[in-house]
Structures are given as C-alpha cells and as structure tokens.
Amino acid sequence: MPTLRLRVTGSEDDARAIINLLQSLDGIEHVEEVADLMPHMDDADSSSAGLSDLNSGGDVHEVEIEAPNESTARKVRETVEALAFDLDVLAEFDEDED
Incomplete structure (x- = not known):
C-alpha cells in the first residue's frame, strides 16, 4: 500500500x-x-538569519495519504x-516505499 507524504x-x-x-x-x-x-527556524549562521517572515509564502502543512495501489x-x-x-x-510529495 503506497503511503504518500505531501508538504503544502x-x-x-x-x-x-x-x-x-x-x-x-x-x-x-x-x-x-x-x-x-x-522546526522551521533560522540558524544563527544562516544567510537568511534575521530576515522578516512576511514574505515566507505561507505556512507549511504536512499531509499523509494512504492509497490502495500505485494507480x-x-x-x-x-x-x-x-x-x-x-x-x-x-505542493511537494515525499514518498515511502511500503
């Protein structure tokens, strides 16, 4: 049974x-x-450290989907x-092989 992980x-x-x-x-x-x-936090040594989150593009949501088959x-x-x-x-998919 394929398990798909989706990041929105x-x-x-x-x-x-x-x-x-x-x-x-x-x-x-x-x-x-x-x-x-x-955690989605900036590293103190990161090139984006201290930048505003106003232009981040939205929140990140992780969704797990179980499908009966590959089709x-x-x-x-x-x-x-x-x-x-x-x-x-x-929307990005990260799949596990089950």
Whole structure:
C-alpha cells in the first residue's frame, strides 16, 4: 500500500481544500494532516538569519495519504498538482516505499 507524504506551503484554507479533495477520491484509505517535527527556524549562521517572515509564502502543512495501489497514488499526485496550480500554492510529495 503506497503511503504518500505531501508538504503544502500555503494557507490553512488551501491545505484544507487539498485534504477535502483527497478525502473525496475513490479508493483513498486515509488522509491526515500530521505534525511537522522539523522546526522551521533560522540558524544563527544562516544567510537568511534575521530576515522578516512576511514574505515566507505561507505556512507549511504536512499531509499523509494512504492509497490502495500505485494507480490510485498516481491519481492523487495528478489531482493535487492540478488543485495546487489553481490555488497558487506549492505542493511537494515525499514518498515511502511500503
């Protein structure tokens, strides 16, 4: 069973729209926003240290999706890509091989 991990950079409403769409797809077993364990803080030695977060582009939302097979996982990727384009948000997939 493919497990896809999706990182959405956008507003809470954008992430909720993507999650709602995924939950409506036939065959999707599980969709859940998971806690992001990586702190998103600047390193003191970073070239971006001290810069304003006003231009950051939005919050980061981690979403986990379980699909029954690779065909459905491909449908998830295509659907998310289309909606992310329409919403003008960034969506990145990081897949685990199960």
